[in-house]
Amino acid sequence: MDYASYLKLDTLLSAQAPESARRGAEAHDEMLFIVIHQAYELWFKQILHELERVARIFSGRVVDDSELGGAVHAAERVVRILQLVVSQIDVLETMTPMDFLEFRDLLVPASGFQSEQFRMIETRLGLTRAARLRFDGADFDARLDAGARARIEAAEGRPSLREEVDEWLARTPFVEMGGFDFRTVYDAAIERMLKADIETIRAHAQLSEAEKQVQISSLERSSAMYDALLDDSRYETLRETGAWTMSRRALQAALFIFLYRDEPALQLPFRMLRALMDIDEQMALWRLRHALMVSRMIGRKVGTGGSSGYDYLRGSAEKHRVFTDLFAIATFLIPRSDLPKLPDAVRVQMRYRYEG
Amino acid sequence: MDYASYLKLDTLLSAQAPESARRGAEAHDEMLFIVIHQAYELWFKQILHELERVARIFSGRVVDDSELGGAVHAAERVVRILQLVVSQIDVLETMTPMDFLEFRDLLVPASGFQSEQFRMIETRLGLTRAARLRFDGADFDARLDAGARARIEAAEGRPSLREEVDEWLARTPFVEMGGFDFRTVYDAAIERMLKADIETIRAHAQLSEAEKQVQISSLERSSAMYDALLDDSRYETLRETGAWTMSRRALQAALFIFLYRDEPALQLPFRMLRALMDIDEQMALWRLRHALMVSRMIGRKVGTGGSSGYDYLRGSAEKHRVFTDLFAIATFLIPRSDLPKLPDAVRVQMRYRYEG
Amino acid sequence: MDYASYLKLDTLLSAQAPESARRGAEAHDEMLFIVIHQAYELWFKQILHELERVARIFSGRVVDDSELGGAVHAAERVVRILQLVVSQIDVLETMTPMDFLEFRDLLVPASGFQSEQFRMIETRLGLTRAARLRFDGADFDARLDAGARARIEAAEGRPSLREEVDEWLARTPFVEMGGFDFRTVYDAAIERMLKADIETIRAHAQLSEAEKQVQISSLERSSAMYDALLDDSRYETLRETGAWTMSRRALQAALFIFLYRDEPALQLPFRMLRALMDIDEQMALWRLRHALMVSRMIGRKVGTGGSSGYDYLRGSAEKHRVFTDLFAIATFLIPRSDLPKLPDAVRVQMRYRYEG
């Protein structure tokens, strides 16, 4: 056992084969291009490893709290890795367009869009085939080889992180517990807040009538969205329009967790939700930075895979987000000082036994 | 002279006045909210200070190379500061939506959109009134006070960085020099490249006919765009559609600089162009991260200033870019190994006298 | 209420008064020098604001878990702010030594060592006067004015974060609870580990005898250190040598928390300890980067305050660490799979009531 054999460095460090060198005219920067993409793929493997851990923990009916800590830890590590891979783009941008052109044509028709692992990460997080942008008029996996396509399809058949989180949230015990129904206490609070907001706007000296109307309409829309949370059929109507993707129960639980996150038993669930939002944000940043880098490298040309990569990446930064519902929940939060007190019988259940 | 008096710390550190404390119920996180926005404004002041330096250098008819170094240094410093202010958002995101709600209503109708310095940075870079997104149906500066509005308007009357750079590029001596005309050597080279690209695609075994057609059309569009670079009236037609914003001469010079940037006299100009692209990229990242942060903080509510901040910021990340032409130029680059050799008479002019 | 008045921008943005401009020959980079130090001071104020929050929470005899979450949040925010201020040095390093020399002499005898807020942060964290390096043969606060010195001395009279954490740890209930004594189960486990380690080394084919001896001595030292944890008087002897700074009970509790951190009731305490280690690490990085920046700026000259800043900063990166004990505890951890099971009666106390 030594360092080199443990890390299989012989294998690892012989896997860089610049095509330009093979053809007799080495382009200096092709090594960077290979190394950075290999580093990406190593990190993608690690991200999938962590997502599997989360999936394993959530797949059980009951998520034990000592395990939930492990799931949060894994999700937070994914965030940290994503921050790293986003910052790797800084290194890639030290390659100038003309340095890239030296070997670009040799890569046709290979393309970063063929990264099976990145597609797998998207799928495992919960990006569905239906929600994906088309890619040059074809499915996102049309360019993958048959084996990769089959593995992606198999993954689509498994519950994604989004689905697992949805089910876990829907099971949150405290939202309704021993006669307590969170909605009955919260409905009044949020209605009060929305009404007070409308009053504030109406009474405002510095706002024009038109501006007031914009704000009041927005509040009324929020109010209607909230009302729909209370009613299955109205909620499903909204969900079909894509306004929500989570189940109604899960959404309520997430709201409950955001509101009462200081309670001991909700601190880990809160961190889990925050990590999911962080993952969503980092994925969006990755796509935007990737788009800007592509536009810097090849201008308005098509990519080596024959695609209008910039438009696709730019669009996906917005459209391929998975946990937007968690961001939207902020619409229905109220200040902590206005928060209805939970009944003691519920509160004590969320505390540790030794202090309960 | 001591540290505290030099930095006017008495003044500086007494300028944090949380509104919640004034009203008798201090919200812990309001201090962070104030401090981070004050830090932003300090950095905005520094950015404007650096942009003034660049403007001063470029305002002369001849930009001396020892001064150009100073302009590049200032522009690169702006990039570095923008990277810092983007990363400051990480700190702001440690504030959760409910912590923000504790004092949010006290801020109405103040809004980050009222930052005069940020609007000034945009204006000085070259974002024109016409190119700006409307903001709740009003001009971007409708919410500024009269003094700030007047200062912005005055700035709009001065040449912006984009305009100064355009004029400086248009004066680049080497593009046409003593009988040499860059276009005559480059036109043939780029036509060769585009034709070869089309051949490669036609002969391709793995691409479908539809895919081939997509790529070929794209190349033909590129070819037409390039042709327009050679003809004033066709170029102006394209420019009116917004396809280009720079002047034709400046664009040609920028292309020349990208291509021959290894020549000693072009190394600083190249770094200047790269810094401008970096500024553009960092501003886009700032807007996107800002948008994501707003959506995380208030969901789908309107902002404290009564605006749909998320949509505005999201849109501006794309629409408010200033130096997109420099990105688009990459379309017309060719590999260094295919680059036409410059005549010795031109080349020697770009070298230092001692080695010329 | 508008943005500028809320943030007191008139005051804030008129507090930059370059000394070089006052003397009639503005040095461009003095603005950067002022702005970056003012940004530091704003962040230092925020760090102190967060440390006060932590102190308030810990000052009570019982730290309620819903409050502990707040303390952890504040400590983690301090970490994030420190990461930001460390990265600010990248911006300062865009100033070259000669640009600094343009105004450096005007600052004499002011010096960054006169930052009261930074000294206050050190003091509030728990850096004692006795543990501090001398500074040009004088006390660290000799250069502060009388008011600042008095405030630092007053702060030295209050319990520091280190002391508060020590008391809080010492009260951890589970370490000894209802007949259970953590040490009795752990002593055996760690002795087993140390013995097994020694066996492994002795049996090793590839290690030389000398190398084996180094490793075995190190393990024996560790063993002696651990033994001392069990005995008040031996522990105090070690503590007087500076080998430990925490109390014996607190150290045991910290070890317990590290080992059983997956238990629900220990997850927040674990994050608190980790945040303290992160603070320690970031402060060390700040000092080292600061030292390197000073050496880059003025070489081997003395600083504007007349001090050998590099040596002081370099030394303090190592000597001014406050939470080294928490790092050292890792010496006494064992693999999770060898961890003695806690009695059910103890374990259940660390769980939430609803699942207990």
Added chain:
Amino acid sequence: MDYASYLKLDTLLSAQAPESARRGAEAHDEMLFIVIHQAYELWFKQILHELERVARIFSGRVVDDSELGGAVHAAERVVRILQLVVSQIDVLETMTPMDFLEFRDLLVPASGFQSEQFRMIETRLGLTRAARLRFDGADFDARLDAGARARIEAAEGRPSLREEVDEWLARTPFVEMGGFDFRTVYDAAIERMLKADIETIRAHAQLSEAEKQVQISSLERSSAMYDALLDDSRYETLRETGAWTMSRRALQAALFIFLYRDEPALQLPFRMLRALMDIDEQMALWRLRHALMVSRMIGRKVGTGGSSGYDYLRGSAEKHRVFTDLFAIATFLIPRSDLPKLPDAVRVQMRYRYEG
């Protein structure tokens, strides 16, 4: 040609073989441990690739300026990669000590100190065997296998980057050119500065006599150091004590470049020197962060390779720096406004022919 075959992903992604899994009890975090070290090794390979490029350019007797741009670009890329690998430590720190202990014993006696590529980077930069810290009483390469040791020794026989830069600097033409001798103009300037500094200190009201003496001695030491620059034998005496490592001519040229870096022909040489300082700084940060991470992971235990890794890394952060002379030069800079004007005959040689 597709993405997976181009990047040899089959090979790359099958090179992670956790030892814990092989022994039947997979430790989740071992994958992270392997992936991050493999990512390091990929980046080390890239750094060596860039250093080879620099070496190739500098190995010629004349470094053409269009090539010098390439060398600067490569060195600046090394800086950027080092910043990335330093920030990778943030990811590694998501592994807690107990997670590491799960598989740590399986790695004995492998150790990160066996990384041939890292030792090669140090050697290629210019860290000599004599300047290296001993490692458990043995040479730094005692733990490497015979092949690696031979390759390191071969590299020690080649000129290092430090040596190549020294020779390149020593050839800088402008320092003495056509009757001009930089020293004769600069000696007076620096003597004036040092005398003026001493006067300023003597006249100072707020400094104590003791403090004045400290500052004056420091200035006198600087003065003596500068004087030695003028005299071969005194310089060699200092060099033997380790006060300087560069040759006297190279040091003078570096000083000249720092002072007149605004001249066109010196801008690239200045950036080269700055990149070397950045490399030195990032290597020091890497070592310090590495040391802190080790101490966090294993406390005061010895490492898997049997070494006191913390002390070694901590010491090497200071002792293994290669370009400290470039930092020390700042001691002898003077404000730009006091800088002696160069004779026109010299200046014009540093300008481009077209504007000369």
